[in-house]
Amino acid sequence: MAGLLQALVGASEKAGTIARLCRAEEPLFQLLVAEKSGTDKNRRFLQDFKTLADVLIQEVIKHDLGKEFPELQGHIHGEESNEFKNRQDSTNEYIGGREDVAPIDGITPAGLCSALVLIGAYDRQTGCPVLGIINEPFYCRDPLTHRWQGRYHWGVAYGDTQLSSLSPPPPRPTPCVVLSRAEGGPVRAALGPLCGDRLCFAAGAGYKMLCVILGLADAYVLSEGSTFAWDACAPHAILRALGGGAVALAGALQARRVGDTGPPPELVYNRPAEGAVGAKRWANQGGLVAYVHPQHLEAVLAALATVPGL
Incomplete structure (x- = not known):
């Protein structure tokens, strides 16, 4: 489990780098957007999109983890198909890339900061999630270089083991x-x-x-x-x-x-x-x-x- 956690953290960091690189040049980025269709489309949205960053990240994770853990090959799944056909249109937070959205009580209502890399592992017998990595590629900008910096969080819940990079937040008397x-x-x-x-x-x-x-x-x-x-x-x-x-x-x-x-x-x-x-x-x-x-x-x-x- 420790080795898998380390590998997933490394994969999330590589994924975060890909997300930042693909987002760096706006004219180029707009060429890297494709519209989903058919059964791959989320019915909630009139138009649903994926980007080349989505596809690259998914395939890199599959390759890296499959190479390091051959027993996982065939069991690494993601949201996107690896087929990519360009369409020039955009709606979601990563594509829109809004950087000027101010947080309200710490929560950013929309914009680039809400675009995340999510890597989870579950027990194939029970379906219970046992390990998770959340990478925030666009957590903050470096004040000197103005480049985006990221951070990540992890948690393991397997059997009697409960470990996380975070501590449980204190409860509010009136929940938010x-x-x-x-x-x-x-x-x-x-x-x-x-x-x-x-x-x-x-x-x-x-x-x-x-x-x-x-x-x-x-x-x-x-x-x-x-x-x-x-x-x-x-x-x-x-x-x-x-x-x-x-x-x-x-x-x-x-x-x-x-x-x-x-x-x-x-x-x-x-x-x-x-x-x-x-x-x-x-x-x-x-x-x-x-x-x-x-x-x-x-x-x-x-x-x-x-x-x-x-």
Whole structure:
């Protein structure tokens, strides 16, 4: 496990370098964008894109880890196909590259800082995430060179072992919940009183989970199945290392409604959705709640149990 962790950290650092290099020259970068189509497309977006950086990063990770750990060959998966056809258009945070977005209470609502490299490992038998790396390629700019600098975080949750580069953040008496701006009104209305009407908003599922990991928010709630295994596995492992987790929202609410007082079901990563095709096979159907402190999870679930249709 230690050797794999070291290899994943190295892969994430190489990936961060690729992300910064590909983003350095704007005219060239705009030639390195392709639109997804068919079953690879996220149904949440009218247009869904990938960049050559996405593809390069994914293939480099596959190559490096497969070479160092031959037993993992064939078991290293990612979001993108390695087919790349250029289209000149752009919408997401990495492509848009906004650098002037000011953080609100430490959370950046959008922009380049929310573009992350996520590398997670899960137990193939149980589907439970056991190791995660989050690399922030665009964490800050060097004041002298004006070049972007990155940082990374890691966590291991395997058996009785819980180790992380971070310490668990202290809980707030009134929890802060981070949402997508696309989240529906009923969910916002249910969570508003719990948070003292202080809801935070940010882009990127991985980034919102990172906000929970860093203690910038106490929970991340998503009521739709618009995130995927590759979004959640790495931060989920780090959350588990800190004593928290990421539960399947629909399953957790269903369990509460039938009186099940046991631990709510967590996301797993070894079971594709039955009947789905393409990327939808690996969607986190029914939404999720990411948390560090169990009391915040329980408070969020109690609030959401009143929302019709969830």
